Amino acid sequence: MAQQERAVRTRRAVLEAAATVFAEHGYAAATVADILKLAGLTKGALYFHFPSKEALAQGILEAQVPQQLIPQELKLQEWVDAGMTLAHQLPRDPVLRAGARLSAEYTGDEQHGSAFPAWIAFSASLLDQAKRNGEVLGHVEPTETAECLLGSFHGVQLFSQLQSNWADIEQRASVLFRHVLPAIAVPSALVRLDTAPDRGARVVAELKAMAAEQDGLVPLAG
Amino acid sequence: MAQQERAVRTRRAVLEAAATVFAEHGYAAATVADILKLAGLTKGALYFHFPSKEALAQGILEAQVPQQLIPQELKLQEWVDAGMTLAHQLPRDPVLRAGARLSAEYTGDEQHGSAFPAWIAFSASLLDQAKRNGEVLGHVEPTETAECLLGSFHGVQLFSQLQSNWADIEQRASVLFRHVLPAIAVPSALVRLDTAPDRGARVVAELKAMAAEQDGLVPLAG
Known part of the structure; x- marks a missing residue:
């Protein structure tokens, strides 16, 4: 090495x-x-x-906000993918769980900062691109929706922690996206979005396969 | 006395x-x-x-779940009113803020319990009545939606605490309902719902006027 x-x-x-x-x-x-x-x-x-x-x-x-998303036809799908990937990885990655806790503890007086502003900027930027592509309804304000999703997602993952120690987080994140998307997506985009509970697992598997290829390794089939 | x-x-x-x-x-x-x-x-x-x-x-x-709601034509409006009233009262009532914190701390091992199950039951019961009245889309599962709203609302109020010490909670609760209702309300109900940020303040004022009348006092005009 x-x-x-x-x-x-x-x-x-x-x-x-x-x-x-x-x-x-x-x-x-x-x-x-x-x-x-x-x-x-x-x-x-x-x-x-x-x-x-x-x-x-x-x-x-x-290390909270993803460095890489798999490009999709719909920017709104990438927005969903960022959330569903986070949901998949939260139970598996202490760095993400610590990021959520440190950010939620941050009131401005602590020595450390918060990942919430970076998440909001990342999410709002994807929504902004989706809006310019005509995937998002005209009255949607990207930052307002990004803040609403951040607060909601944080609460849903806290509730999942209390209910199941994050075992049901992917199911609950999927339910959250199903409850929020009709308010922001144009109908023709809405019907094409994949919000299934296993969406995050599939995106993570694809990212790993891409990383393995870049390392010159051939990913295993299946 | x-x-x-x-x-x-x-x-x-x-x-x-x-x-x-x-x-x-x-x-x-x-x-x-x-x-x-x-x-x-x-x-x-x-x-x-x-x-x-x-x-x-x-x-x-x-003492968390409201004892009284003002009856509305739409049960879904009462569901919104429960949330908007909570948003209005959170910054004003330490009992509600303590209830949120104690509930979020409850992992099953503590001496005290949680108000989350009572909130979910209350919310799901209103959604169930709204569904029987034809105000809610057929595929909506009241308990699933009630749990999603509980988690989301809890996260949104935490975020409001961090951002503004709850000064913007009514605005953020209004944004949350605007983002969730299109996924659950039938169109004819959706257009009639009042989700304005000051909805909670108006409901609370009306409840106080009713209580004063019951005490034999005439509420002040304005």
Whole structure:
């Protein structure tokens, strides 16, 4: 393994250990000692990547919004895909769960920031493109809808956590999109959107296959 | 003041003091000493109404779902009114804010319960009546929609707390209903629904006028 690749993997392992601790205890109660213990690292190795607890929280918050979506015919489908992918990954990725908790705790006084503004900007930009393509009804205001979806999605995932420890999050996210899309999509777009509960799993599988191809590996069939 | 009325008022004052402490610190960190100090009461007076911290939380949780709605032509308007009234009262009533926090903290292990199941049952029952009246689209499942709205509303009010300390909650609740209703209401009902941000304030004013009339008082004009 190249040295650079090893450093990237260590950085990710540190971030995941910190995320696991933040997601369970919140920022204030989390200690660097807990994170070191979980990551199986020395203080030096951790501080090489993140000089402080605040830097760990920032690293987690910067990793929330997807770097990549699979291009779709409808921009509105990409908007749905961002949400359904998040729903699929939340139970599997402590970095996303910690991001949600840290963002919801952020009142402006804490050392760390919030991922909510980045999510809103990302979501509003997709809605804006969808509107210019004629997929979204004329009265829809992208930022208003993006904020409404962010608040709603956050509450639905909290409720899913309470009800099932996130086991039903994909089902509940699918229900949320079914309840919101008729208010924003033009009828001809609405009937073409895929909001099935397993949509996120299929998009993630496709992204993984694409990444494997880029690495020069042929993805396994099935 | 009759002795019974005085007891009712003291009970409400105790509940509000407890709610203020729970809403700010959560259940675990709240102490009976803090509550006594805020209520200006002795331990004896408090324990006459609520024998324990758990009983205080239960009293708060039982006071969440409205006892009274103003009958409307459309049951779906009553469903909207329950949400818009809650949005209007949240910034004004610590009992409702504490109820939201205690419910969101409840994972099944705590001493207190959650108001979420009662809200879902109340909301689903209104949707069920609306469906039988032909106001709601045939494919709508009342409990599914009630759970979706509960999660969404909870997240939207959390986001409003972060953004504005609940100053914009009525605006955000109005936006939420505008985003959800086209998915559930038949077109002829949809156009008749009032989801304006000040809907909750008007319903609350009407409820107060009705209560004053029942007390034999004539409500003030304006």
